[in-house]
Every structure is written in C-alpha cells, then in structure tokens.
Amino acid sequence: MTEIVVLGAGYAGLRTVRELSGTSNVHITLVDRNSYHYEATALHTVAIGTNEAEHITFDIQKAIPKDVTFKQDNVTRIDTQNKTVTLEKEATPLQYDYLVVALGFESEDFGIKGAATYGLPLQDIESAQAIRKHLEERLAAYNDSHDERDLHIIVCGAGFTSIELLGELVYRMPSLVEQYHLPADKIQITCLEAMPKILPMFDQKLVDFAVQFLADHGAIIHTSTPIDEVTDHSVISGDNVYEANTIIWTTGVRGSHVISDSHFDQKRNRVAVTSQLTMKDHPEVFIIGDSSAVPDPASGRFYPTTGQISIAQATHTAKNIKASIDGTPLSDFTYKSLGTVCSLGPTTGIAEIGDSGRIKLKGRKVALVKKMVNDRSIMEESGFANMMRNLS
Incomplete structure (x- = not known):
C-alpha cells in the first residue's frame, strides 16, 4: 500500500x-x-x-x-x-x-520594530476575529476616552488583501458610526505602502478607480511610505508619525x-x-x-x-x-490565470477576466463576479452541500 x-x-x-x-x-x-x-x-x-x-x-x-x-x-x-x-x-x-x-x-513582519508586538495580523480565523473585536472595542471606547486615536485606523501595506479589507471597512464604517454614536468627521482610515504603486496586476485605470473609490469613502492610501517602526499608538515612517489605536498588519x-x-x-x-x-x-x-x-x-x-x-x-x-x-x-x-477579482466591499470592486485580462470590469457588477468565484471555489473544494449552506 x-x-x-x-x-x-x-x-x-x-x-x-x-x-x-x-x-x-x-x-x-x-x-x-x-x-x-x-x-x-x-x-x-x-x-x-x-x-x-x-x-x-x-x-x-x-x-x-x-x-x-x-x-x-x-x-x-x-x-x-x-x-x-x-x-x-x-x-x-x-x-x-x-x-x-x-x-x-x-x-510577515519583515523584522520591522514593533510590528509583531503592536500590529494586528490577518492570517487565520482567530486573528480575523481578534481584529474585529479590537476595532469595535476601540470605537466603542471613544465616547468615554475622548481619545481621537480611538477613531483612527491604520492598515499597514496596500497589497491585494489590504485593499479588499479597506473596501469592507469603508462599507461598514457608516453603520459603526451610527451604532456607537461617533463623530463621522473625526474618523480617519489610513493605509501605508512602501511601494510607489499598488495592485500591479491590474490595469492602471482600474487601480485609479479603486484608489478614488476608497478616497471618496474616507480611506487614504499613502504610497512610497515605508514603515520604520510600530508603537502601541502609532506607525512611524521617516519623519512622519501616523497615530491610531487600531493598527492592522497586512504587509505580506x-x-x-x-x-x-x-x-x-x-x-x-x-x-x-x-x-x-x-x-x-x-x-x-x-x-x-x-x-x-x-x-x-x-x-x-x-x-x-x-x-x-x-x-x-x-x-x-x-x-x-x-x-x-x-x-x-x-x-x-x-499555469494560466482565469482572471483576478478585487472586491471593494460587498457591493463593488475591480476585475480583469479572461485571456491576459482582456475583459476589464469595475463597479457593482464585480460583486456578482466575486460571489460566483467564491461559490465555485467552495463547491470544488467541499462539494455541493457546503456551497448551498454558504449561499443561505
């Protein structure tokens, strides 16, 4: 045998x-x-x-x-x-x-000082739940703490996962503001990226759409901003100090x-x-x-x-x-890629589908494509029953 x-x-x-x-x-x-x-x-x-x-x-x-x-x-x-x-x-x-x-x-923390201690990594179910718990606790604490850093969120890295996470964050933030009675004008969502460009696998027009969409919804991406150190309340890049009480680590x-x-x-x-x-x-x-x-x-x-x-x-x-x-x-x-889909929250995104990404999509129609991809993945990995359970 x-x-x-x-x-x-x-x-x-x-x-x-x-x-x-x-x-x-x-x-x-x-x-x-x-x-x-x-x-x-x-x-x-x-x-x-x-x-x-x-x-x-x-x-x-x-x-x-x-x-x-x-x-x-x-x-x-x-x-x-x-x-x-x-x-x-x-x-x-x-x-x-x-x-x-x-x-x-x-x-991966790349040996950056303080990253492993103060950054919240996203690598499995437990770490994902820890990020949610921390985020909600800091926002809920603001009305007692009056510490504006409780309203500041920093996402370290602007890779694929980082951008999808930012999309979910700007989608949910209005409901969090309402739930915790927060001053919407004081919410700050900042993303720091060492490289000069993001999402190199996509056509530049699609990247521009994603960046503008996130900016319009309150998330600002700073490229060419390598991280030197992470502290309990800040991320340091050169002479710049970005303050926040929620620091999410998705650099790689x-x-x-x-x-x-x-x-x-x-x-x-x-x-x-x-x-x-x-x-x-x-x-x-x-x-x-x-x-x-x-x-x-x-x-x-x-x-x-x-x-x-x-x-x-x-x-x-x-x-x-x-x-x-x-x-x-x-x-x-x-290997030949079938295409790439990047969500910007559950209702929009960008995508390149087909040979050499010949079909380029942006906006709400991408949300349907993303769901179809996810459902197919579940069915192929675990069978029809699990796919139907996840659809319900």
Missing part, C-alpha cells in the same frame, strides 16, 4: 486529496491543525465584521472523501531523509511514500514556519520547487501553495501565491503522484 501524506487542508490540500481519492492501492492521510477549513480569501470580511466566521468555514471531515484519513494535529517537523512527519500529539511519526506540503501562510505573508523548522533550503519559508512541483533531490516531496516558490517558465519569475494557483498546483500534483506510482514520467506545471 502506497502511503500519501498531505499536510494542510487549505485550498491546495483539500483539492489534492479529492483528486487522489479512489486511486487503487493508496492510503491518504490529511493533517491540519483545525477541524475546519476556512476560505482564506474571505478572512478580511470576518476581520471587519461584514461576515461571520461560520459563513466562510466548513467541517473538514464532512468535506473529504471517505477513503481519506483525517488527523487534527500540529505538524512540527518534516524529515525528508527518513520520510517521516512529526506531529505534536502523536508519539509515532507518520511514514510516507509521497508527501504533499500545503501548509498555508503566516503573517510568508510560508509556514515548519519549512524553516525542518531545515529546508528556503526564503521567507518558501521553497523553490522544480517544474514538477517537487523538492529538489526529493522527487517524492511536493510543495504547493503558500510554502512554494514556483517558476514561471516564460518569465523565469516566481508565480504569485493565490488561491487560484494553489488549486491548479494541487490538481497537477495529484496527476504527477499518480504518474509516479504508475512509473510514467512526471509533467511540468504550467
């Missing part, structure tokens, strides 16, 4: 086990620290409170095929020499013939710490894999999703890590594992 171990039940891990299910003479074990899968691309909606955690999660055990063994546990180390995975709760390491590492991402992500803990050759906990998505010198180990760095054969640059590419990697990995078991050659991974 061939033992296949899959680490992580995110987009990549779930797709892998579903694609491998039913393979003869194979036993599949899936490991994840949670009993539930969460839609990582919707974490920002939970963080701002426009969505509840139960609407973007589903039970892993109910979503996976019957022939897959699920273990809820923390992965502590991967030993590629002995082909074992050490778990926190189990005394005996898992043995594997093939390993799929799909452990997901962690927040890195792969799982298990990668470095296992002494893999890595950068920011990402491993540069071969064109077959395998670890160099270990063709039985596949690394996909946020812990992998996958070269684009056309440009030589690494593909960006997205949910869409993680799913494509998982499908290709399952294909290559089956080929290896059958003794046939593995194929190179190629």
Whole structure:
C-alpha cells in the first residue's frame, strides 16, 4: 500500500486529496491543525465584521472523501531523509511514500520594530476575529476616552488583501458610526505602502478607480511610505508619525514556519520547487501553495501565491503522484490565470477576466463576479452541500 501524506487542508490540500481519492492501492492521510477549513480569501470580511466566521468555514471531515484519513494535529517537523512527519500529539511519526506540503501562510513582519508586538495580523480565523473585536472595542471606547486615536485606523501595506479589507471597512464604517454614536468627521482610515504603486496586476485605470473609490469613502492610501517602526499608538515612517489605536498588519505573508523548522533550503519559508512541483533531490516531496516558490517558465519569475494557483498546483500534483506510482514520467506545471477579482466591499470592486485580462470590469457588477468565484471555489473544494449552506 502506497502511503500519501498531505499536510494542510487549505485550498491546495483539500483539492489534492479529492483528486487522489479512489486511486487503487493508496492510503491518504490529511493533517491540519483545525477541524475546519476556512476560505482564506474571505478572512478580511470576518476581520471587519461584514461576515461571520461560520459563513466562510466548513467541517473538514464532512468535506473529504471517505477513503481519506483525517488527523487534527500540529505538524512540527518534516524529515525528508527518513520520510517521516512529526506531529505534536502523536508519539509515532507518520511514514510516507509521497508527501504533499500545503501548509498555508503566516503573517510577515519583515523584522520591522514593533510590528509583531503592536500590529494586528490577518492570517487565520482567530486573528480575523481578534481584529474585529479590537476595532469595535476601540470605537466603542471613544465616547468615554475622548481619545481621537480611538477613531483612527491604520492598515499597514496596500497589497491585494489590504485593499479588499479597506473596501469592507469603508462599507461598514457608516453603520459603526451610527451604532456607537461617533463623530463621522473625526474618523480617519489610513493605509501605508512602501511601494510607489499598488495592485500591479491590474490595469492602471482600474487601480485609479479603486484608489478614488476608497478616497471618496474616507480611506487614504499613502504610497512610497515605508514603515520604520510600530508603537502601541502609532506607525512611524521617516519623519512622519501616523497615530491610531487600531493598527492592522497586512504587509505580506510568508510560508509556514515548519519549512524553516525542518531545515529546508528556503526564503521567507518558501521553497523553490522544480517544474514538477517537487523538492529538489526529493522527487517524492511536493510543495504547493503558500510554502512554494514556483517558476514561471516564460518569465523565469516566481508565480504569485493565490488561491487560484494553489488549486491548479494541487490538481497537477495529484496527476504527477499518480504518474509516479504508475512509473510514467512526471509533467511540468504550467499555469494560466482565469482572471483576478478585487472586491471593494460587498457591493463593488475591480476585475480583469479572461485571456491576459482582456475583459476589464469595475463597479457593482464585480460583486456578482466575486460571489460566483467564491461559490465555485467552495463547491470544488467541499462539494455541493457546503456551497448551498454558504449561499443561505
């Protein structure tokens, strides 16, 4: 019996086990620290409170095929020499013939002073709920504290997630102002970004639309503003000090710490894999999703890590594992994006769809596209029943 171990039940891990299910003479074990899968691309909606955690999660055990063994546990180390995975709760390491590492991402602070201490990271359900709790508590406290910093919110970083989070924030802010009887003219939402431009994957006209939309709704983005330090009440960039009692940290992500803990050759906990998505010198180990760095054969640059590419990697990995078991050659991974959709709250956004982003959309119609993408993702990962539950 061939033992296949899959680490992580995110987009990549779930797709892998579903694609491998039913393979003869194979036993599949899936490991994840949670009993539930969460839609990582919707974490920002939970963080701002426009969505509840139960609407973007589903039970892993109910979503996976019957022939897959699920273990809820923390992965502590991967030993590629002995082909074992050490778990926190189990005394005996898992043995594997093939390993799929799909452990997901962690927040990246780039070593910036105070970021890990005072910034609120967005990396999982717990951190999203912590952001919402902190945000609502600071706003509610204003009427007693009269500290205007309670009305100031800073989002550090202007990446994809940051912009979607800002969109949710400006959408919900009017209701928060009304709920807590706040002075709307004193609310400040500030985003700080080190790079001179944001959302480089989009046409500039769409980016301009997004920036103007956010500005019209009270969120100002400062580009070319690298962060030097974060304190309990401020973010410092050069001679500028931006004050706020809510500081949300979305500057970027890195792969799982298990990668470095296992002494893999890595950068920011990402491993540069071969064109077959395998670890160099270990063709039985596949690394996909946020812990992998996958070269684009056309440009030589690494593909960006997205949910869409993680799913494509998982499908290709399952294909290559089956080929290896059958003794046939593995194929190179190629990827073609179906498009990119960036929400600006639940009712609007920007999108580029189709070959080379030939269809460009902005405004309210994008909200429908985003919902269709999310619903399709849920159905493909966990089945029709879970999709219908999330629609209700």
